[in-house]
Amino acid sequence: MSEITDETKSPWGILTGIRPAKIATKLLDEGMSDDEVISYFINECGTTYEKASLALEAARALRPIRDDMYQDGVSIYIGIPFCPSRCLYCSFVTNGTKQAAALMPEYIEALKKEIKYTADIISHNGTPVETVYIGGGTPTTLTPRLLEEMIDCLYDNCDLSKMKEFTVEAGRPDTITEEKLKVLKKYNVDRISINPQSMNDSTLKIIGRAHSADDIREAMKMARHCGFDNINMDVIAGLPGEDMEMFKYTLSEVEKLEPEDTTVHTMSIKRSSRLNEYLDEYDLAKGELVAEMVSYARKYLAERGKFPYYMYRQKNQLGNLENVGYSKPGFESLYNLYIMEEIQTIISLGCGGVTKTVDLETKRIERIFNVKEAKDYIERLDEMLHRKDVLRRI
Numbered sequence: 118m119s120e121i122t123d124e125t126k127s128p129w130g131i132l133t134g135i136r137p138a139k140i141a142t143k144l145l146d147e148g149m150s151d152d153e154v155i156s157y158f159i160n161e162c163g164t165t166y167e168k169a170s171l172a173l174e175a176a177r178a179l180r181p182i183r184d185d186m187y188q189d190g191v192s193i194y195i196g197i198p199f200c201p202s203r204c205l206y207c208s209f210v211t212n213g214t215k216q217a218a219a220l221m222p223e224y225i226e227a228l229k230k231e232i233k234y235t236a237d238i239i240s241h242n243g244t245p246v247e248t249v250y251i252g253g254g255t256p257t258t259l260t261p262r263l264l265e266e267m268i269d270c271l272y273d274n275c276d277l278s279k280m281k282e283f284t285v286e287a288g289r290p291d292t293i294t295e296e297k298l299k300v301l302k303k304y305n306v307d308r309i310s311i312n313p314q315s316m317n318d319s320t321l322k323i324i325g326r327a328h329s330a331d332d333i334r335e336a337m338k339m340a341r342h343c344g345f346d347n348i349n350m351d352v353i354a355g356l357p358g359e360d361m362e363m364f365k366y367t368l369s370e371v372e373k374l375e376p377e378d379t380t381v382h383t384m385s386i387k388r389s390s391r392l393n394e395y396l397d398e399y400d401l402a403k404g405e406l407v408a409e410m411v412s413y414a415r416k417y418l419a420e421r422g423k424f425p426y427y428m429y430r431q432k433n434q435l436g437n438l439e440n441v442g443y444s445k446p447g448f449e450s451l452y453n454l455y456i457m458e459e460i461q462t463i464i465s466l467g468c469g470g471v472t473k474t475v476d477l478e479t480k481r482i483e484r485i486f487n488v489k490e491a492k493d494y495i496e497r498l499d500e501m502l503h504r505k506d507v508l509r510r511i
Contacts, residue, residue: 127437128408130163135429137168137439139458141176151177167412171425171441178426179454186461187279188477190247191239192452195228195267196467197253198491201289204314204325220491224468225263227495229270231466234502236274239464242510245279247461248452256285257292261300268304280305282451288312288351290336291328298343308450311336312351316370317363320356323399330370337374347448350376354410355384355435357399364410368417377448379423381414383407383438385431404436411438418443427457464508468494472505 119126158169316330423443430439455461465472472485
């Protein structure tokens with residue numbers, strides 16, 4: 118089709134799936150050499166050499182971590198559907214803090230019931246909890262009291278003695294306070310995310326962020342002061358109005374803060390986002406420029422000792438590209454690997470959660486959905502609880 122239409126070939130060739138690295142992992146498991154994997158991607162899938170090597174590198178990072186994974190373990194995801202504001206490109210169902218302040222205590226009460234119900238099932242099954250991930254939304258939108266109440270409930274009801282990783286997204290710097298960070302440290306949270314997306318103040322205003330680049334720097338300083346030594350930061354290539362120099366500036370400023378993990382997202386035009394609704398009003402980068410941005414990021418981060426360890430793709434990404442997590446060796450997020458490579462059961466709590474059960478022998482994957490709206494979740498909590506009954510082993 119590329120030859121017939123004279124269109125530039127997609128960097129991922131014929132591949133349309135979310136997880137191209139899974140293909141590389143499967144080929145390695147079947148005994149292929151690195152060169153054979155690269156050849157398969159280029160010749161059978163029509164990818165570029167760059168993307169073939171990226172998939173291979175991510176697969177190589179996964180395998181030793183997979184070998185150390187609990188074979189009967191599970192991970193827990195807890196969703197907090199509140200944000201200070203809704204970003205231009207966001208399609209998640211979240212509730213702004215001003216409108217939802219009254220809803221937060223009620224939501225946490227409902228969530229605590231689901232934590233207790235699910236913890237009982239996990240205990241009954243005798244499966245160790247390997248990782249916990251609290252995401253959203255922005256979990257640190259919660260007050261310190263509600264944050265502590267929720268995590269305390271998790272510890273009171275769930276055996277976390279074998280937990281290897283506990284992540285909390287503190288994505289918005291304008292939600293981070295020393296009091297909240299101390300709550301997280303008290304409960305052994307060992308990994309957090311502080312997500313600037315851009316270090317250009319003009320861009321932050323365009324995308325609806327109520328903070329500045331200096332707020333990001335201050336949040337990182339505060340997190341380090343509180344003892345966090347495993348921090349992820351997200352950036353986005355292809356944000357409205359940004360050129361190559363602005364993207365390079367963002368990467369440079371982020372790396373000055375020395376996060377252990379940097380995730381480079383490619384701008385995605387999501388169907389229910391404000392960006393999609395008013396697309397004509399924004400100056401989006403062309404695919405070739407975004408491709409240049411992500412290629413630059415890979416080389417730049419490699420020079421600083423960070424290498425790709427997980428990746429995924431989304432619909433309508435500029436340039437038909439991908440999102441990649443780069444980390445220093447030993448700082449790879451277990452949860453991110455497990456969910457992206459679909460190699461461990463992830464039990465999701467809270468509204469918008471999708472529990473995904475994985476049978477490692479049959480490779481069968483099944484899903485259990487929670488409703489997306491916080492109000493619906495509270496009102497239909499009993500239904501959400503009983504949907505998880507299928508997890509209980511006889």
